[in-house]
Amino acid sequence: MIDSMTHRKLSKTAQRPSPTRARHGATNATWCKRMLSVSALMLAMASTATWASDVKNQQTQAAADIANNTDTCYVEGVSDRLNCGFVTVPENPNKPDGKQFQVHYVVLPAVKNVNHEEALLAIAGGPGQSAIDNAAGFDAMLSKVRQQRDILLIDQRGTGRSNLLTCDEGAQSPLSFDDDNADTKAETQKCLAKIDADVTQYGSLNAIKDFEAVRQHLGYKKLHVYGISYGTRMAQLYMRLYPAHLATVTLDGIVPMQQSVLEIGASIDRGFDLLFKDCQETAACHAQFPELKAEFDQVAASLAKAPVMENVYDPVTGEKTMLTMTRGKFYGSIRMALYQANVRALVPHAIHQAAKHNFQPILGLYSLTIDNAGMAMGMHASVVCGEDMHRITPAMREQAQHSFMGKTMLEGLEATCEVWKVPAVDDSFSEPISSDIPTLLLSGEIDPATPPSWGELAMEKLTNAKHFVAPYATHGVAYQSCANNLIADLVRSGSVNDLDGECLKKDVRRSFYLNASSVEPLDATSTKTTADDNASTGAKE
Numbered sequence: 001m002i003d004s005m006t007h008r009k010l011s012k013t014a015q016r017p018s019p020t021r022a023r024h025g026a027t028n029a030t031w032c033k034r035m036l037s038v039s040a041l042m043l044a045m046a047s048t049a050t051w052a053s054d055v056k057n058q059q060t061q062a063a064a065d066i067a068n069n070t071d072t073c074y075v076e077g078v079s080d081r082l083n084c085g086f087v088t089v090p091e092n093p094n095k096p097d098g099k100q101f102q103v104h105y106v107v108l109p110a111v112k113n114v115n116h117e118e119a120l121l122a123i124a125g126g127p128g129q130s131a132i133d134n135a136a137g138f139d140a141m142l143s144k145v146r147q148q149r150d151i152l153l154i155d156q157r158g159t160g161r162s163n164l165l166t167c168d169e170g171a172q173s174p175l176s177f178d179d180d181n182a183d184t185k186a187e188t189q190k191c192l193a194k195i196d197a198d199v200t201q202y203g204s205l206n207a208i209k210d211f212e213a214v215r216q217h218l219g220y221k222k223l224h225v226y227g228i229s230y231g232t233r234m235a236q237l238y239m240r241l242y243p244a245h246l247a248t249v250t251l252d253g254i255v256p257m258q259q260s261v262l263e264i265g266a267s268i269d270r271g272f273d274l275l276f277k278d279c280q281e282t283a284a285c286h287a288q289f290p291e292l293k294a295e296f297d298q299v300a301a302s303l304a305k306a307p308v309m310e311n312v313y314d315p316v317t318g319e320k321t322m323l324t325m326t327r328g329k330f331y332g333s334i335r336m337a338l339y340q341a342n343v344r345a346l347v348p349h350a351i352h353q354a355a356k357h358n359f360q361p362i363l364g365l366y367s368l369t370i371d372n373a374g375m376a377m378g379m380h381a382s383v384v385c386g387e388d389m390h391r392i393t394p395a396m397r398e399q400a401q402h403s404f405m406g407k408t409m410l411e412g413l414e415a416t417c418e419v420w421k422v423p424a425v426d427d428s429f430s431e432p433i434s435s436d437i438p439t440l441l442l443s444g445e446i447d448p449a450t451p452p453s454w455g456e457l458a459m460e461k462l463t464n465a466k467h468f469v470a471p472y473a474t475h476g477v478a479y480q481s482c483a484n485n486l487i488a489d490l491v492r493s494g495s496v497n498d499l500d501g502e503c504l505k506k507d508v509r510r511s512f513y514l515n516a517s518s519v520e521p522l523d524a525t526s527t528k529t530t531a532d533d534n535a536s537t538g539a540k541e
Contacts, residue, residue, distance in 0.1 A: 075106060077136025083107040087217045089157075089210050092201050099198075103210045104161040106132050107218070108139055108151035117221040118247060119150035120491060121211065121238075125229030125253070127204075128380035130160030141478050142226070144488035149224065154214050156234070158202040158379030162210075165202060165378030167191035173321060175314065175363070178307060180326040184415040188381075192419055195378060200422045202382035205429075208237045215245060222247040224491045228476055229253045229450065230261070230383075236433045236458070243437060248490050252442040252483070253450040253475050256458035258432055260391035261384060262413065264449055265406020266399065271338045271448025272296075278446070278512075279348050285512040288521065289348045295355035296334075300404070303327035312360060315367040325359050331405055333366040338448035339475045343368075345510040345519075361516070384413060386422035387429065432460040438496045439465035442483050444473030468501035472509050481508065 073084040086102040107119070122138045124131040131138070131153040142151055155162040167190075192199065211234070215223060224247050227235030232251040239249055255261055276293045279285040289295070302308075308325040334351070337343045343365070350361035392410070400406035439462050443452040452469045459467050468486070470477045477483045482503035489499060511519035 073106065075132060075135040078108065078139050080108065082135075083109060085217075086161075087210070087213050089213060091163075091198055093206055093209055101157075101163040102161070103154065103157060103214065104132065105152060105154045105214050105218075106135060108135065108146060108153070110150050111147045113150070114148050117219075118224065119152045119218070119220045120145050120224040120226060121152045121154070121215075123154075123225065123227040123231035123234045124156070124159075125227075125231045126159070126375055126380055127156075127230040127383040128159055128166075128375035128377060130155050130374060130376075132160050133374055137479070141484050142487070144485060145224075145491050149491060150220075152214070152218070152220075152223070154211055156207045156379070157210055158197075158207075158382060159376045163197060164376050165195060165197055165199065165382065166376045167194070167378065175312070175366075176322045176324050178324050178326055179328045180307065184412050185419060188416045188419040191378070197378075199378060199382045199420055200386070202379050203386045203422065203425065204234055204237055204383060205425065208234065208241055211238065212242055212245070221245070224248045224250075226250045226252065226478075226487060228478075230255060232450075232458075233257065233387075239433050239435045239437055239439075243435060246437050247494055249435075249437055249439045250442065250478070250487050250490065251439065251455075251458065252478050253447060254441055254443060254455040254458045255450060256432065256454050256460075258430055258457055258460075259454055260388040260396075262388050262392060262410060263396060265403045265409055267451050267454075268335055268405045268448055269403050270451060271446065272334070274446050274448075275338060275344065275347060282512060284514060284519070284521070285348055288512075288514040289352050292348055292351060296351050299330060299351065299354045300327055303330055308357075308359060310359070312363055315360075315364050323359065323363060325362070327404070328408060329366055330354065330362060331408075332369065333362050335405065335448060336369050337365045338446075341472070341474055341480060341508070341510045344446075344474065345512050349513045349515060381413075381416050381420045382422055385417035385420045387425050389413060389417045390424035391430065433458070434461040434463075436462075436464045438490065438494060440486060440490050440496055440499060441465060441467040442477035442486075443467065443469045444475060444477050444480070445469055445471045446473065447475045449475050464496060466496045466499055466501070468499075468504055470501075470504040472507060473504070477504070482506070 071083060071085050072081050075082060084104070084106045086104045088100050089103055090096045091099040091101060120142060122131060122142065124134055132155050135153055138151060138153060139146065145151065157163060158165040223238075223245060225235045225238055227233070227250070229252075232253065233255045235249055235251055236257055239246060276296070279289060279292050285292075303325065304327050307327075308323070310323055310325075311320050312323040313319070314321045334347055337347050337350075346361070346365065350365060353359070353361045397410070400410045441455045441458060441462075443450065443455040445452060452467075455467045455469070459465055468477075468483070470481050470483065473480045473483075478487060485503070486499055486501070490496060513519055514521050
C-alpha cells in the first residue's frame with residue numbers, strides 16, 4: 001500500500017547492541033509469500049518519509065553511539081534521538097535457565113516529561129509486525145500524547161530485533177512465483193527445519209510477560225496502552241493479566257478475545273462488497289466503471305482457469321520481468337489496498353484495467369506487499385496456530401467454502417499449522433475481557449479486516465468503555481481521523497466519560513481515481529451540471 005506498506009526499517013547501525021537484526025531461517029521465500037497471501041490480519045499505518053541524507057546522518061551518528069556504548073539510537077523517519085535497549089528473557093518461561101534472547105524496545109521521550117511514572121505502550125499488529133519499524137507512524141499519530149508521556153515501543157518476541165522468526169529471502173522473484181499452486185506444507189517444513197527456535201514459545205501469552213518485564217525494567221508504574229489490529233489482542237491480555245499497571249486502553253481495529261482471527265474471511269468479503277457499493281453509489285465512479293463487480297468476477301474466473309504470464313515492468317526496479325498473475329495475487333492485491341483510504345481509491349481503475357488485460361495497475365498494488373508487509377511470518381504462524389486454529393467450527397468451515405479468501409486462508413494455515421505443531425491455548429483464553437479500566441474502542445465502518453461488529457463483541461464485559469465507529473475509516477481509525485485527539489484526551493483525563501466521537505463523522509472520503517492519474521474524467525470539460533460537479537469530487541448523491 002502506498003501509505004501503509006512503506007519500508008520503515010530501523011537503521012541497521014542504530015540498533016543496540018547489535019548493528020543488524022538476528023534472522024532465523026531467512027531462506028525460504030516461497031513459504032513467506034504463500035503465508036502472506038493467507039495471513040490472518042494485516043496492520044495499516046500512516047506513511048512517513050525519510051530523506052536519504054537524513055538516513056546517512058542518522059546512521060553515522062548511531063554508529064558512534066554504539067562505539068561509545070551509549071543507550072540512544074535513531075530510527076528511520078524520527079529526527080529525535082531516542083532511548084533504546086533490551087531485556088533478556090528465557091525463550092521458554094518454564095525453563096528460566098534455558099535458552100535466552102533479547103527483547104528490544106525504543107522509548108520516544110516525552111516533549112515535556114511532567115509524568116515520569118507513566119508511558120504509552122503502542123502495540124503493533126500482524127501478528128508479526130515490528131513496533132520499532134513503525135516508530136515514525138506511531139510518533140506522528142501519537143504526537144499529542146507524546147507532549148507529556150513517553151511512547152514505548154517493543155518488538156514483540158519473534159519480530160523485528162527480538163529473535164526474528166521469518167523465512168523471507170530467496171532467489172525467486174515474488175512476481176513470477178505461482179502462489180496458487182505452491183505446496184504450502186512442503187515449503188513450511190523447509191522453513192521450520194532452518195529456524196533455530198522453539199516456535200511453540202512465540203505466542204501472545206509469553207509475549208505479554210516480556211512486555212511486563214520491559215515495564216518493570218524501565219520503572220513505569222502505569223502504562224496507557226494503544227493496540228492496533230492484532231495488537232488489540234495483546235492489549236486485552238494485558239488488561240486481563242496485569243490490570244493494576246494499566247491506566248487507560250485504546251483498541252483500534254478490534255480483535256475480540258472471543259473471535260478467531262480466521263473468521264476474517266467474511267470480513268474481507270464484506271470489505272469487497274462495500275467497495276463495489278461505494279463505487280456504484282458515487283456518480284463519477286459508477287459512470288466510469290458501470291460494471292465493476294462484473295469485471296472483477298470476470299478477471300477472477302479467468303485467473304481461476306489459468307494464471308496470466310507476461311513480461312511487465314517491475315514497479316520497484318523499473319526493469320522488465322516475468323509476471324505470473326494468479327487469482328491469489330489478484331485477490332490479495334485488492335484486499336491489501338482496502339486497508340488505506342487513499343489506496344482504496346485506486347482499486348476500481350485497477351480492476352477495470354485488469355478486465356482489459358492490463359495488469360500493471362494491479363501489479364502496482366501487489367508490489368506494496370512484496371516485502372511481506374514487514375511481517376515475521378514464522379511468528380505469525382506461531383500465534384495463529386496456537387490461538388486460533390483450534391477454534392474453527394464446522395459452521396465456520398462451511399462458511400469458508402463459499403469465499404475464495406476464506407477457503408484459501410483456512411487451507412493454507414491448516415497446512416502450515418500441521419507442520420508448526422503449536423499446542424492450543426486453554427479455552428479460557430477466548431473468554432471476553434472483564435474490566436473497568438477506562439477503554440476506548442475504535443472501529444472503521446469500511447474496515448476490510450475488523451468490522452464494527454467485532455468491537456461490539458469486545459464490549460461485552462467492559463464496564464468503563466466507549467465504542468466509536470468512524471463511518472469513513474478503514475483499518476486503523478486513529479491514523480485517518482480525529483481519533484488520535486480522542487486518545488490524547490483519554491490519556492490526559494484518565495476517563496472515557498467526556499469523550500465525544502462526533503468529529504469522527506467528518507466526511508474524509510477519497511475520490512475514486514477514474515484513470516491512472518486523476519479523479520477527473522479524461523474528457524472532463526468546464527461545462528458540468530451540478531450533479532457532475534458532485535460526482536467529480538466523489539460526493540454521493
